Amino acid sequence: MGNQVSRRKFLSTASAAAVLPSTWGFVKAPPSNKFLAVDATPSSSKTRIVDTHVHFDEKKPSFIGDLLKLSDRLDLTACVLTPFAYRKVVAEAAKQHPTQIIPFGFVDLDAPDVAKQVEELHAMGYRGLGEMEFVKKPYNDPSYFPVYELANGYGWIVLFHTGIVLRRNFDEPEDVASGRMRPIYLEEIARRFPKITVLGAHCGNPEYEWAAEIARWNPNVFFDLSGSTLTKMHRRLADFQKFFWWSATEWHSAEWNVRTPNNDPSAFIKIVFGSDTDLDGVESVVNQYRAMFDACDVPERTRKMIMGGTLSKMLGLPD
Numbered sequence: 001m002g003n004q005v006s007r008r009k010f011l012s013t014a015s016a017a018a019v020l021p022s023t024w025g026f027v028k029a030p031p032s033n034k035f036l037a038v039d040a041t042p043s044s045s046k047t048r049i050v051d052t053h054v055h056f057d058e059k060k061p062s063f064i065g066d067l068l069k070l071s072d073r074l075d076l077t078a079c080v081l082t083p084f085a086y087r088k089v090v091a092e093a094a095k096q097h098p099t100q101i102i103p104f105g106f107v108d109l110d111a112p113d114v115a116k117q118v119e120e121l122h123a124m125g126y127r128g129l130g131e132m133e134f135v136k137k138p139y140n141d142p143s144y145f146p147v148y149e150l151a152n153g154y155g156w157i158v159l160f161h162t163g164i165v166l167r168r169n170f171d172e173p174e175d176v177a178s179g180r181m182r183p184i185y186l187e188e189i190a191r192r193f194p195k196i197t198v199l200g201a202h203c204g205n206p207e208y209e210w211a212a213e214i215a216r217w218n219p220n221v222f223f224d225l226s227g228s229t230l231t232k233m234h235r236r237l238a239d240f241q242k243f244f245w246w247s248a249t250e251w252h253s254a255e256w257n258v259r260t261p262n263n264d265p266s267a268f269i270k271i272v273f274g275s276d277t278d279l280d281g282v283e284s285v286v287n288q289y290r291a292m293f294d295a296c297d298v299p300e301r302t303r304k305m306i307m308g309g310t311l312s313k314m315l316g317l318p319d
């Protein structure tokens, strides 16, 4: 949205990006290969963090430079959610720093020329879309399908805001409603457009159960825990085990096994890292994720997949 700074300030206390099935090794297994071999890569070999939720800050001329410094310090790759007006500067930065900056297009689904914008972003080397938000209709409205068709054809990642959304203006009417951005709408998008990797931001806050259940049955759906959730739940982080409950259970089908990243039996594999904060707040969100991992006994190899392994594979990043 236009007002990034105030937006992010709100979002950091109130309230998440998306790509490439063609490089998605774990979805390419043939149906007969029902127990895809466990990834033999030693878990310690992957330390890169991939942050799916970094809003480009147009008010900060030093943003790209600051991001590169952070990236060097934390070994972090950022999916940079880029307003259409800033598409060229971020595309250029991504070309120069392809393992640090992944360009995602931040478009308005209700704009009359949105499909044309998406085609242009693809031609410029963009890898996905996000964060979709402030929509005038529910995410599954057919008027948005042309954009999803394009993203499906490109095999893109698409990040959707889910759940409660900030109010930017208290004095004037606005046409904004959290109810249009419920996580349940992502299910239909994931099923109609199976080559899109659907990322839901904020895990549906507060509809965590719906978010987790939709991720459970849809191999192309993941959620981040950015926004206020990890702060709100910091005294009850173990509750995430209630939402992501199916770790090491026998319920799952052979198809589900094949499509789980690294054939990981932990339900937490459906979470990815996203910060949705100013650059100087990213490290504290990393620490919040780690506190949740400890509270829920998330296995070490799953932690690495959440923090970057899953997105690294999708994006084809080097180890």
Ligand SMILES: [Zn+2]
Pocket: 011, 015, 016, 131, 133, 160, 161, 162, 201, 202
């Ligand atoms: Zn959001």
